[in-house]
Amino acid sequence: GEDVEQSLFLSVREGDSSVINCTYTDSSSTYLYWYKQEPGAGLQLLTYIFSNMDMKQDQRLTVLLNKKDKHLSLRIADTQTGDSAIYFCAESMGGGFKTIFGAGTRLFVKA
Amino acid sequence: AAGVIQSPRHLIKEKRETATLKCYPIPRHDTVYWYQQGPGQDPQFLISFYEKMQSDKGSIPDRFSAQQFSDYHSELNMSSLELGDSALYFCASSARTVANTEAFFGQGTRLTVV
Numbered sequence: 001g002e003d004v005e006q007s008l009f010l011s012v013r014e015g016d017s018s019v020i021n022c023t024y025t026d027s028s029s030t031y032l033y034w035y036k037q038e039p040g041a042g043l044q045l046l047t048y049i050f051s052n053m054d055m056k057q058d059q060r061l062t063v064l065l066n067k068k069d070k071h072l073s074l075r076i077a078d079t080q081t082g083d084s085a086i087y088f089c090a091e092s093m094g095g096g097f098k099t100i101f102g103a104g105t106r107l108f109v110k111a
Numbered sequence: 112a113a114g115v116i117q118s119p120r121h122l123i124k125e126k127r128e129t130a131t132l133k134c135y136p137i138p139r140h141d142t143v144y145w146y147q148q149g150p151g152q153d154p155q156f157l158i159s160f161y162e163k164m165q166s167d168k169g170s171i172p173d174r175f176s177a178q179q180f181s182d183y184h185s186e187l188n189m190s191s192l193e194l195g196d197s198a199l200y201f202c203a204s205s206a207r208t209v210a211n212t213e214a215f216f217g218q219g220t221r222l223t224v225v
Contacts (some may be wrong), residue, residue, distance in 0.1 A: 031213050034135050042218040043201065092192060092214065096207035098167055099214055101153040
């Protein structure tokens with residue numbers, strides 16, 4: 001079945017690195033996404049990784065994928081107070097298939 | 112670049128009223144998806160359309176219906192609204208005919224039922 005799980009809360013100090021973890025069950029997923037949602041706002045696509053990749057880096061963001069364990073992580077370097085938000089892990093088989101979201105991890109950044 | 116457009120951005124309705132949400136996909140995208148995100152919840156898939164035909168169905172209540180029109184825009188019709196329908200409704204679009212393309216989300220319509 002389809003399921004995406006992630007821890008609900010993470011608290012870090014400003015300037016530290018944040019690592020948000022996610023596990024998924026659908027091995028046929030082609031895309032694995034990280035979305036950011038600030039209070040009252042829409043979904044902002046931060047980054048995504050194809051299932052045939054192990055790592056993707058985009059400025060302060062690093063995505064690691066362990067396909068064998070179906071584990072995805074998002075590392076935010078030099079975390080800032082503006083990074084405080086809910087981060088959703090999501091999976092999809094791509095063109096035409098729905099996206100399945102995890103419950104979201106609420107990131108608190110302490111100044 | 113053009114994004115997914117949703118209207119209205121905000122909507123307030125009373126219980127038992129009806130609401131219609133609209134979604135305009137990215138040009139040349141043929142698939143539209145609807146999601147519902149309740150307060151403190153993750154987005155839940157409701158329904159999707161490909162080439163004006165329903166292609167997948169999720170947890171959409173019977174009181175809701177949706178369709179995709181010839182210009183590929185989609186409308187989500189919600190009747191007999193309940194307080195629990197208050198949520199952020201997202202539309203997303205993708206191009207199924209292009210291999211390995213992701214879905215792009217709109218900014219959402221915030222529906223408040225009072």
